[in-house]
Amino acid sequence: MLRSEDIMTTLGMFQKEHLDVRTVTMGLNLMDCASPDADQLCRKIRRKILDRAGRLVSICDGIGARYGIPVVNRRVAVSPISAVAASHGMGGFLQVARTLDAAAREIGVNFVGGYTALVQKGFTAGERTLIESLPEALSTTERVCSSVNVASTKAGINMDAVLMLGEVIVRTAQLTAASDGFGCAKLVVFANMPEDNPFMAGAYLGYGEPECVINIGVSGPGVVKSALQRLAKRGGQIDLGAIAEEIKMTSFRVTRVGELIGREVAAALGVNFGIVDLSLAPTPAVGDSVGEILQTMGIAVIGAPGSTAALALLNDAVKKGGLFASSSVGGLSGAFIPVCEDRALAEAVAQGHLSLEKLEAMTSVCSVGLDMIAVPGDTSADTIAAIIADEMAIGVVNNKTTAVRLIPVPGKKAGEKAVFGGLFGESAIMPIRHPGASSRFVRYGGRVPAPLHSLNN
Amino acid sequence: MNPTYLIDKRGAVPIIYSDDRSPIWNRGMNMAGDFVISVMSRDRVGIIAGVTRAILDLRGNVEALSQTVLRGYFTIILTVSFPEEMPAERIQAAVEKSGSPGELAVSVKPRDPDAARTAPVTGDQFVLTIMGKDRPGVISRISSYLSSRGINIVDLYAYTEGDNFVVLSQVMIPSNLDIRQLQIDLEGLPLGSDLVTRLQHQDIFVATSEIEFRHKGMRSR
Numbered sequence: 001m002l003r004s005e006d007i008m009t010t011l012g013m014f015q016k017e018h019l020d021v022r023t024v025t026m027g028l029n030l031m032d033c034a035s036p037d038a039d040q041l042c043r044k045i046r047r048k049i050l051d052r053a054g055r056l057v058s059i060c061d062g063i064g065a066r067y068g069i070p071v072v073n074r075r076v077a078v079s080p081i082s083a084v085a086a087s088h089g090m091g092g093f094l095q096v097a098r099t100l101d102a103a104a105r106e107i108g109v110n111f112v113g114g115y116t117a118l119v120q121k122g123f124t125a126g127e128r129t130l131i132e133s134l135p136e137a138l139s140t141t142e143r144v145c146s147s148v149n150v151a152s153t154k155a156g157i158n159m160d161a162v163l164m165l166g167e168v169i170v171r172t173a174q175l176t177a178a179s180d181g182f183g184c185a186k187l188v189v190f191a192n193m194p195e196d197n198p199f200m201a202g203a204y205l206g207y208g209e210p211e212c213v214i215n216i217g218v219s220g221p222g223v224v225k226s227a228l229q230r231l232a233k234r235g236g237q238i239d240l241g242a243i244a245e246e247i248k249m250t251s252f253r254v255t256r257v258g259e260l261i262g263r264e265v266a267a268a269l270g271v272n273f274g275i276v277d278l279s280l281a282p283t284p285a286v287g288d289s290v291g292e293i294l295q296t297m298g299i300a301v302i303g304a305p306g307s308t309a310a311l312a313l314l315n316d317a318v319k320k321g322g323l324f325a326s327s328s329v330g331g332l333s334g335a336f337i338p339v340c341e342d343r344a345l346a347e348a349v350a351q352g353h354l355s356l357e358k359l360e361a362m363t364s365v366c367s368v369g370l371d372m373i374a375v376p377g378d379t380s381a382d383t384i385a386a387i388i389a390d391e392m393a394i395g396v397v398n399n400k401t402t403a404v405r406l407i408p409v410p411g412k413k414a415g416e417k418a419v420f421g422g423l424f425g426e427s428a429i430m431p432i433r434h435p436g437a438s439s440r441f442v443r444y445g446g447r448v449p450a451p452l453h454s455l456n457n
Numbered sequence: 458m459n460p461t462y463l464i465d466k467r468g469a470v471p472i473i474y475s476d477d478r479s480p481i482w483n484r485g486m487n488m489a490g491d492f493v494i495s496v497m498s499r500d501r502v503g504i505i506a507g508v509t510r511a512i513l514d515l516r517g518n519v520e521a522l523s524q525t526v527l528r529g530y531f532t533i534i535l536t537v538s539f540p541e542e543m544p545a546e547r548i549q550a551a552v553e554k555s556g557s558p559g560e561l562a563v564s565v566k567p568r569d570p571d572a573a574r575t576a577p578v579t580g581d582q583f584v585l586t587i588m589g590k591d592r593p594g595v596i597s598r599i600s601s602y603l604s605s606r607g608i609n610i611v612d613l614y615a616y617t618e619g620d621n622f623v624v625l626s627q628v629m630i631p632s633n634l635d636i637r638q639l640q641i642d643l644e645g646l647p648l649g650s651d652l653v654t655r656l657q658h659q660d661i662f663v664a665t666s667e668i669e670f671r672h673k674g675m676r677s678r
Contacts, residue, residue, distance in 0.1 A: 002584075002659075004614060004625055006666035011586060011655070013665075065637050068657030256664040263672045326670065 010253065014069060018222035018288040019254060021261050022281055023073040024060050025198035026053050027205035027213040027274060030079045030114075038092040041085060042099040049076060049103040049112075052212055052271075057108040059268045063261060071261065076104065077203035077215075078114035086126030093133040094140070101141035111186075113203035115146040118193070120155040121447070131161070134168045138183040139175035145201035151191035151392035153399045157448035159389065165189050166385030166442070170408060173377065177410035180418040184407040185372065189388050191395030191402045196275045197331040202368075202403060213274035214266040215331065218258035219281040222288045224250050224314075228296045243297060244317040251321025254278055259326045277331025278322035279367055280314070282342035284425035290314075290335050291344025302344060303354035311335060312365035332401060334367030340407075340420060340427040341372050350417075350428035356387070357433075364394045369402040374418035374429045377410040384408065386438035389448075397451045490539035491568040492517075492548060498561045500531040507555030512537055515551055536568055580631040582611065582659040585643070589652030591622035598646055599624070599654075606639065607631055622652075627659065 013019040033044035057074045064071040078084070078100070085096045097115055104112040115137060117127035134146055148165060151157040165187075173181030188202040195206020198215035205213070227250040231238060258276035266273035282289045290311075291302045297310045315334045322329045337359065339345045348354035356373070363369040369391045375384075388404045395402030409418040414431035496508055509519060517537040524533040537548075545565040552563045585603075587595060596615060603610060612627040630639065636656065643654045664670060 002662050002666055007584060007586065007625055007662055008623075010662050010665045015653075015655075062637070065640065066658050067661040068655055069661065253665040256670060257661065259670060260661060260664040260672065263675070267673065 012226070013220070013223045013253065013257075016222075017220070017226045018283070018285060019220045019257065020070040020072050020218075021064070021216060021258060022219040022279075023075050023198050023200070023217040024056070024071055024261070024265055025075040025077050025113075025200075025203050025215045025217065026056055026269075026271070027077045027196070027203075027209055027215055028052055028079075029205055029209070029211045030081075030084045034084055034087070036087060038085075038088050038095050041088070041092070042095055045078075045084075045096065045099050046103045046106075049078075049100075050107060052269075053107050053109065055269065056265075059265055063264045063268065067261065067264075069257060069261060073111070073200075074109045075198070075200060075203065076107075076109050076112045076114075077198070077205050078112065079205050080116040080118060080207075081114055082117035082124070082127040082130040085130075086124065088126075088129075090129055090133050093130055094137055097133070097137040097141050097144050101144050104143040109143070111143050111145050111200045111203075113145040113147065113200050114205060115144050116148065116204040118149040119161045120149055120152040120158050120191075122158065123161065131164055131168060134187060135171040135175050135183070138172050138186050145186045145188075145203070147188045147190055147193060147202045147204055149190045149193035150388070151396050151448075152450075153192060153396050153453075154450055155447075156450040157191070157389060157392045157396060159385075159442065159448060160445045162189075162388050162392065163381070163385045163442055163445065165388060166381035166383075169384050169406060170379070170381045173408040173410055177377075180374070180409045180412070180420060181377070181407045182420055182424070185405065185420060185424055187405065189392075189404045191392040192400060193403075194331055194401055196277075198275075198277050199279060199281065199332060199336075201405065209274070210272050212269075212271040214262055214269065214271055215274040216258040216262035216265075216276045217281065217331065218254050218276060218278050219283075219288075220250070220254040220278075221280045221282050221290050221293055221335075222285075223254055224280060224318075225287065225289070225293045225296050228293065232296075240313060244313055244320075247314060247317035248321035248324070251278055251318045252325040255322040255325035255329065259328065262328075273328065275328050275330030276322075276326050277333050278318060278325075278329065279332050280318060280335040282336065282338065282345075283423050284341060284343050284346075286343060289342045289344040290337055291342050291348060293335075295344065301353045302348035303358045307358065308361050308365055311337070311362050315366040332367045336367050336371060337362060338368075338372035338405070339430070340374060340418070340425040341423060343425070346425065346427040349430050356430055360390060360394070363391065363402060364398060367401070369395070370404045370406065372405055372407070372424065372427075374407050374409050374412075374427050375432055376414050376429055376435075377408050377412050379408045379432060380436055380439075382439040382442050383432060383435045385442040387432070389438075389442060393448070396448070399453070490541060490543050491520075491570065492537050492539070492543070492545065493534065493566050493568045494537055494548065494552060495532065495534045495564045496552060496561050497530065497532045498556060500526050500529050504531055504556070504561070505533065508533065508535075508552055508561075511551040511555040512548075515543060515548060516540055517543075517548070580629050580634075583628050583630050583636075583656050584659050584662055585624070585626040585628050586655045586657075587622070587624040587626075587648070587652055589622060590620055590649060591617055592649055595622065595648055595652065596624065598648060599626075599643075602642065602646055603628060606634060606642075608634070608639075628656075 035041040060071040150161040172183040176183035198217040419426040522535040
């Protein structure tokens with residue numbers, strides 16, 4: 001039974017509070033495209049993407065209109081290309097990257113993820129080649145996204161891969177210097193990478209996933225912020241329990257939007273519905289910011305003491321609301337803090353309130369990690385590797401997903417501005433304390449062993 | 458007071474509420490002495506008590522009713538069965554007498570039992586909302602357009618909040634109509650540039666408001 005208040009609340013989420021379906025991501029298995037001939041491999045990849053995802057955009061548009069909800073992005077996530085193209089050399093990998101890029105353009109999706117390798121315990125030849133190909137692949141394609149899992153709770157941290165990726169990130173930034181190093185925005189380094197994440201740049205189709213599956217990413221920082229503002233306006237005694245309850249109820253509504261749209265799209269395409277990922281994924285728009293939620297919760301200066309606790313409450317309540325709303329919750333499901341993409345966080349960096357160290361602490365209680373952070377262009381590969389290693393350690397020890405998406409901005413220094421445009425936003429470049437001071441540690445190589453999970457304290 | 462807008466997603470069967478807001482279902486007593494009675498008046502305490510007492514005194518049984526108060530005016534519609542033949546004029550006089558002279562506007566008609574089973578249009582139910590500055594003719598233009606496309610208004614509620622006029626409506630859209638074209642047509646109606654019209658499938662409101670989630674793609678339930 002619907003009441004006018006329910007209708008008005010739902011309408012308000014769409015009209016005023018920026019609720020949207022952030023992404024409908026089709027996971028698509030490409031393992032059966034493998035071929036000893038690179039041309040044949042690429043033909044099969046293109047054919048399969050067109051066959052299975054060719055109607056994705058038009059179906060999403062139709063369903064979005066039917067329910068009056070914008071579906072902002074339509075994307076495809078494929079099997080790890082490091083395995084699909086394993087028998088081919090550097091040339092073959094780059095050919096596959098260009099094929100994915102062209103196929104994505106042809107079907108009208110803005111990103112295709114899965115130029116991916118999982119190397120937490122070591123490299124295969126194909127995985128090593130894929131990582132080596134990344135600077136060129138990311139700088140010569142527009143829509144291909146890459147992710148590399150370098151660590152897991154069960155395997156520890158592959159420090160050889162971490163150092164290699166430090167070098168890849170520096171080189172990719174140099175090759176895309178004209179766009180402030182934007183190529184690096186399409187590469188995520190993970191610990192405990194989820195197999196069903198619909199959000200880019202980290203989406204790929206995991207080895208345990210079905211042939212073809214629809215995963216949904218819904219967002220709604222603006223909805224949560226508005227709900228908390230309404231709660232405050234209602235007056236009376238409000239404690240943090242009441243705030244958590246309000247966030248849970250809001251997350252419930254937002255998750256339901258995702259599940260309905262996901263199931264409709266999957267049914268229309270005749271494929272499996274996978275998961276709904278309720279993540280508070282901010283955009284640079286005013287009112288669509290995780291930072292603003294923290295401010296609404298009483299953290300006047302983002303990065304001040306209390307920021308981590310407030311974020312922990314937010315992240316937990318989002319998950320709880322989402323899990324009650326749907327039995328198909330997966331992916332990352334929590335609060336993202338991508339600095340460039342969140343106006344309030346970017347402002348806090350520009351003002352010097354939010355440091356890399358505080359961000360790192362905050363990532364131990366929320367989704368993903370050090371995300372979309374612009375760093376000085378002269379940051380060395382060793383220093384980037386050390387930042388990655390720290391973030392991976394948080395994920396490995398705490399048995400959670402963490403990730404790093406750093407963008408060294410060529411020719412620019414701390415405090416200057418990096419501009420990426422659109423949903424990727426802009427930010428002041430964040431200073432790094434003591435760059436180069438960890439070189440000896442990261443250059444040892446080898447593996448940080450998997451952590452003990454008893455005697456926890 | 459927050460307005461209450463009731464939508465039945467099952468479609469053909471209208472949901473009916475008693476004055477204590479719990480549902481009463483048509484029990485199918487299609488007797489010769491079945492009537493539909495409506496009463497309108499300025500609201501006050503005791504109208505329902507008086508009306509139902511008058512019906513009881515005639516040995517009538519209330520099968521279903523729906524009652525609402527709009528900006529201080531009370532209205533109720535009831536279906537009532539009587540054990541024997543009963544002139545409509547006698548019922549009307551008895552109900553009118555339950556109020557002070559001239560207070561209650563009462564209308565009584567014999568009830569057609571098939572009316573409850575007739576769904577004027579089959580299709581999908583959508584929620585149509587219109588919001589913006591109030592001006593005369595909005596509902597007239599919208600309802601004319603809907604009628605011209607064979608779209609049945611299942612439920613309609615409108616209210617003014619400050620300068621803002623809000624229309625919430627549940628409509629049954631025949632399955633042969635193109636929703637996107639309807640949305641374009643509705644947005645193009647000359648209602649005034651500041652009025653925002655939205656047409657959305659009802660399931661999105663159900664999904665975000667109800668505890669249980671239902672979808673044809675789910676295996677259980």
